[in-house]
Amino acid sequence: MSFQIGQRWISESESELGLGLIVGVDVRRVTILFPAAQEQRVYAKAAAPLIRVSFQVQDIITHHEGWQAKVLEVMENNGLLIYQGERCDNGQRIVLAETELAQRIAFGKPQDRLFAAQIDRSDRFALRYRSLCYQQAQFRSALRGLRGVRAGLIPHQLHIAREVGRRIAPRVLLADEVGLGKTLEAGMILQQQLFSGRVERVLIIVPENLQHQWLVEMLRRFNLHFSLFDEARCTDFEGTEEEEKPNPFSSESMIICALDWLLARPERAEQLYRAEFDLLIMDEAHHLSWTQGKPNRAYALVEGLAHNIPALLLLSATPEQLGRESHFARLRLLDPHRFHDYQAFLEEQQQYRPVAEAVQALLKDSVLDERQKKVLAQLLAPQDSELLLSRIDSNVDENKQMQAKQQLIQRLIDRHGTGRLLFRNTRRGVKGFPRRIYRPISLEMPQQYRNAARVMALLGEKVEEALFYPERLFQQINPDAEWWCFDPRLDWLSAFLKSVRQEKVLLICRHADSAVQLARALREKEGIHGALFHENMSLTERDRAAAYFAEEESGAQILLCSHIGSEGRNFQFASHLILFDLPTHPDLLEQAIGRLDRIGQCKDIQIHVPYFAHSAQSILAQWYHLGLNAFEATCPAGALLFEKCGQKLQSFYRHPDKLEGFDALLEETRNERLSLHNELERGRDRLLEIHSNGGAAAQQLAADIAQEEQSPALSEFALNLFDLIGLEQEDSGEKSILISPSATMLVPDFPGLKEEGLNITFDRQLALAREELEFISWDHPLIRQGLDLICGGDIGKTAVALLPNKALPPGTILLELIYCVEVQAPKQLQLSRFLPPTPIRLLLDAKGNDLAEKVAFEGLEKQLKPMKKNSAIQIVKMTKERILGLIAEAEKNMARQCRQICAQAGAEAQLQLGAELERLQALSAVNKNIRPQEIQSLARLKEQSLALIEQAVWRLDSLRLILTNNEPR
Numbered sequence: 021m022s023f024q025i026g027q028r029w030i031s032e033s034e035s036e037l038g039l040g041l042i043v044g045v046d047v048r049r050v051t052i053l054f055p056a057a058q059e060q061r062v063y064a065k066a067a068a069p070l071i072r073v074s075f076q077v078q079d080i081i082t083h084h085e086g087w088q089a090k091v092l093e094v095m096e097n098n099g100l101l102i103y104q105g106e107r108c109d110n111g112q113r114i115v116l117a118e119t120e121l122a123q124r125i126a127f128g129k130p131q132d133r134l135f136a137a138q139i140d141r142s143d144r145f146a147l148r149y150r151s152l153c154y155q156q157a158q159f160r161s162a163l164r165g166l167r168g169v170r171a172g173l174i175p176h177q178l179h180i181a182r183e184v185g186r187r188i189a190p191r192v193l194l195a196d197e198v199g200l201g202k203t204l205e206a207g208m209i210l211q212q213q214l215f216s217g218r219v220e221r222v223l224i225i226v227p228e229n230l231q232h233q234w235l236v237e238m239l240r241r242f243n244l245h246f247s248l249f250d251e252a253r254c255t256d257f258e259g260t261e262e263e264e265k266p267n268p269f270s271s272e273s274m275i276i277c278a279l280d281w282l283l284a285r286p287e288r289a290e291q292l293y294r295a296e297f298d299l300l301i302m303d304e305a306h307h308l309s310w311t312q313g314k315p316n317r318a319y320a321l322v323e324g325l326a327h328n329i330p331a332l333l334l335l336s337a338t339p340e341q342l343g344r345e346s347h348f349a350r351l352r353l354l355d356p357h358r359f360h361d362y363q364a365f366l367e368e369q370q371q372y373r374p375v376a377e378a379v380q381a382l383l384k385d386s387v388l389d390e391r392q393k394k395v396l397a398q399l400l401a402p403q404d405s406e407l408l409l410s411r412i413d414s415n416v417d418e419n420k421q422m423q424a425k426q427q428l429i430q431r432l433i434d435r436h437g438t439g440r441l442l443f444r445n446t447r448r449g450v451k452g453f454p455r456r457i458y459r460p461i462s463l464e465m466p467q468q469y470r471n472a473a474r475v476m477a478l479l480g481e482k483v484e485e486a487l488f489y490p491e492r493l494f495q496q497i498n499p500d501a502e503w504w505c506f507d508p509r510l511d512w513l514s515a516f517l518k519s520v521r522q523e524k525v526l527l528i529c530r531h532a533d534s535a536v537q538l539a540r541a542l543r544e545k546e547g548i549h550g551a552l553f554h555e556n557m558s559l560t561e562r563d564r565a566a567a568y569f570a571e572e573e574s575g576a577q578i579l580l581c582s583h584i585g586s587e588g589r590n591f592q593f594a595s596h597l598i599l600f601d602l603p604t605h606p607d608l609l610e611q612a613i614g615r616l617d618r619i620g621q622c623k624d625i626q627i628h629v630p631y632f633a634h635s636a637q638s639i640l641a642q643w644y645h646l647g648l649n650a651f652e653a654t655c656p657a658g659a660l661l662f663e664k665c666g667q668k669l670q671s672f673y674r675h676p677d678k679l680e681g682f683d684a685l686l687e688e689t690r691n692e693r694l695s696l697h698n699e700l701e702r703g704r705d706r707l708l709e710i711h712s713n714g715g716a717a718a719q720q721l722a723a724d725i726a727q728e729e730q731s732p733a734l735s736e737f738a739l740n741l742f743d744l745i746g747l748e749q750e751d752s753g754e755k756s757i758l759i760s761p762s763a764t765m766l767v768p769d770f771p772g773l774k775e776e777g778l779n780i781t782f783d784r785q786l787a788l789a790r791e792e793l794e795f796i797s798w799d800h801p802l803i804r805q806g807l808d809l810i811c812g813g814d815i816g817k818t819a820v821a822l823l824p825n826k827a828l829p830p831g832t833i834l835l836e837l838i839y840c841v842e843v844q845a846p847k848q849l850q851l852s853r854f855l856p857p858t859p860i861r862l863l864l865d866a867k868g869n870d871l872a873e874k875v876a877f878e879g880l881e882k883q884l885k886p887m888k889k890n891s892a893i894q895i896v897k898m899t900k901e902r903i904l905g906l907i908a909e910a911e912k913n914m915a916r917q918c919r920q921i922c923a924q925a926g927a928e929a930q931l932q933l934g935a936e937l938e939r940l941q942a943l944s945a946v947n948k949n950i951r952p953q954e955i956q957s958l959a960r961l962k963e964q965s966l967a968l969i970e971q972a973v974w975r976l977d978s979l980r981l982i983l984t985n986n987e988p989r
């Protein structure tokens with residue numbers, strides 16, 4: 021070894037000392053300073069455990085001031101190296117003496133690490149390779165973003181989530197009936213979008229009283245940390261400076277805020293417009309209304325946002341609640357190209373039946389007859405149907421025929437009606453729901469209420485509203501009188517609560533003051549302490565009340581809500597609902613019942629309706645029950661029939677004693693409901709259902725996830741990962757493990773792991789039953805970040821191992837190289853869906869033959885033995901030239917493999933992006949609003965993607981030198 025003062029060397033065994041500088045050389049000894057560690061060592065020259073550091077052309081070097089440069093030329097002057105290069109930050113030409121190098125050194129290339137004696141354990145190399153493979157598998161997995169949610173595997177939810185989650189900038193209306201899991205669907209869509217990198221900034225707008233529920237659901241079910249934004253938070257963020265205020269919405273990337281607040285603060289909405297979100301989720305979207313071309317304020321707000329934000333999910337169980345115009349307008353928010361003309365939309369609505377029949381025909385296994393083919397050809401443009409129809413007819417295999425049928429169905433759904441934009445599952449389609457039982461309680465109207473109505477009428481006051489809320493009318497006249505002292509509904513309520521003392525009861529009434537007065541009366545008269553939930557309480561108070569109601573043992577028996585309790589909340593642990601006054605629209609009624617009639621409800625639901633005989637309430641109750649059957653079943657035609665019968669109902673409300681014609685109205689409603697039901701069954705709703713529940717494919721998807729969970733691959737990998745990282749693992753009972761940090765961890769922090777540890781399980785059912793357990797799947801942050809930690813760091817990049825094998829001459833070397841094929845492209849193109857970082861393993865013998873196919877990784881891994889570090893360093897030194905030669909061979913091999921991988925990925929991209937382009941072209945044939953520029957830009961995007969995939973590159977990620985010996989194993 022020849023040393024010169026000023027040269028840079030590193031320690032063979034203590035790489036953590038950093039880059040050393042020779043500061044003294046005499047005949048026998050060499051003195052080296054390690055500035056980063058502030059240590060100086062003196063070694064005998066002949067046996068110094070040091071390795072010379074010299075960089076090559078193309079390497080990246082770091083100056084001690086921190087900037088980096090690419091080496092273009094290496095020169096030597098009196099044993100010292102001088103690098104010429106180009107700065108990475110500004111392109112400036114530089115000359116850098118090795119003395120000026122940074123004191124810490126990181127070797128980018130695995131071979132540099134190997135030659136610099138930075139040799140890791142062989143089992144860490146194996147973990148690294150497995151991590152790369154698993155990471156690639158995650159990118160490609162069709163289950164990604166669907167399997168990690170802490171929830172049961174419900175096919176229709178998984179179907180919608182998959183269908184929408186993989187779209188680019190999805191814009192859909194999730195309109196499943198109440199309680200079928202729209203929040204879950206939205207979460208899974210979001211999760212997939214986040215995983216694929218298509219979305220980073222997310223905004224959720226919800227009615228005020230659902231903010232916390234969303235916050236908790238996103239965290240508990242998806243491990244997604246959202247922040248609640250309100251006025252206080254924004255003002256805090258802005259501070260007091262008067263100058264240019266920062267946009268508070270730019271301070272976080274996942275935000276929940278209340279619609280009510282945004283409407284009250286238009287300046288906040290302005291800030292939202294500028295905050296560049298990628299995805300907007302709007303819950304309870306029926307609040308957005310648009311009648312006779314005029315939007316309400318909520319609609320106008322979301323319209324502005326929808327214009328700027330590429331992806332949009334609207335959630336509403338009652339999409340047609342505010343009339344068809346509003347429904348149309350919400351669809352227009354989603355796809356202004358597709359829905360640009362209300363009249364045309366109405367006409368299209370009439371055309372569902374032939375489309376539904378065509379889809380039915382395709383769904384059947386039988387061969388299509390000539391008439392059916394003709395209908396299909398009329399419904400689709402020739403370029404959309406001809407090829408596929410001929411494929412169905414030809415003798416291609418059954419699978420291809422099925423695929424062609426599926427594609428035709430997709431196209432029919434896409435081109436006709438609300439197609440890809442609207443998803444609606446119904447209880448009937450999902451099945452397994454408990455019964456709903458209507459319990460009417462007819463009571464005598466107290467004289468006080470009658471008198472009050474009479475007085476008001478005499479005074480010429482309008483008493484419309486009071487028809488349904490006589491107690492309010494009474495209070496208007498007698499502000500100090502206590503209606504609950506004589507109202508028979510109170511006696512009934514007290515008696516009822518006592519009769520079901522162990523059960524939870526949800527009571528909903530229209531007005532907050534009624535709820536408050538009822539709670540007071542129950543407390544004072546009966547000693548029953550109910551929980552309250554209404555709009556005049558703060559959010560925290562409401563959440564606390566809901567939590568108190570949910571407590572099993574010591575919680576409140578009854579929750580008394582104003583109308584805001586009818587929306588969005590999860591109260592399926594209760595099975596008694598009292599409608600203290602009836603909601604005045606069938607959709608509102610369904611919303612209210614939906615609090616209990618939800619996934620997770622295990623008992624039959626009892627709907628108690630106390631009303632006064634011969635009152636407007638009794639009229640409405642009968643019409644709901646005998647006309648619509650809306651208590652005991654969901655009634656999709658409810659809104660439509662209400663619109664139709666509204667006038668007649670009004671007159672009966674006002675004269676509930678004059679019932680002439682009422683039976684006829686009930687009869688008429690019933691008949692129309694049945695015929696509408698049949699109509700919907702054959703046409704629009706049937707079509708919607710077919711495409712919303714996903715059929716056999718959705719069942720299969722749920723089964724695939726369940727099957728993946730049966731495999732031990734994840735738990736084996738995870739436990740191996742935890743082990744090598746140095747986490748402590750302790751069995752904490754049935755199928756659960758407590759993992760916690762230890763003092764000897766390979767990395768200072770393991771992402772996502774709290775100091776006190778984490779109780780985990782790989783079992784979905786157990787995680788559902790036990791809230792305190794983390795449900796670990798491939799999608800869990802612990803696993804995803806663990807994979808990133810290994811794949812993105814230096815762990816296991818190099819290794820040397822022994823292969824005891826009598827059949828091979830001792831001292832034979834094998835070089836195992838792991839390459840990674842990657843595409844370098846702007847993130848927004850999201851090319852990792854076609855070509856994720858792809859590991860390629862080569863196993864070269866001394867002659868450069870690749871044995872990877874013959875000698876599988878895991879088989880070889882089992883036979884390998886670790887080698888002592890000193891011996892490993894010596895072997896590497898001795899075989900350096902051979903290793904370099906083999907790497908050169910491997911590069912040639914990789915050029916071929918990379919071409920193949922790119923061709924495959926390119927074909928996939930061509931297929932998918934081509935289909936998107938075709939869809940837009942097909943739609944543009946029926947909708948002149950699609951601008952040619954849009955089609956051109958999609959075509960450009962496709963070309964750009966294909967070109968970039970073709971230019972994918974590979975890099976050597978890690979390598980392991982294997983040396984045979986003939987010792988027994």
Ligand SMILES: Nc1ncnc2c1ncn2[C@@H]1O[C@H](COP(=O)(O)OP(=O)(O)OP(=O)(O)O)[C@@H](O)[C@H]1O
Nearest residue numbers: 171172198199200201202203204337588590618619
């Ligand atoms: N896959 C599932 N596994 C377990 N529980 C579920 C699942 N899907 C939904 N639930 C539960 O069912 C209830 C209804 O779900 P969710 O709130 O998502 O429905 P929704 O359609 O948004 O209801 P709404 O129309 O009332 O807003 C919730 O309590 C939810 O936690």
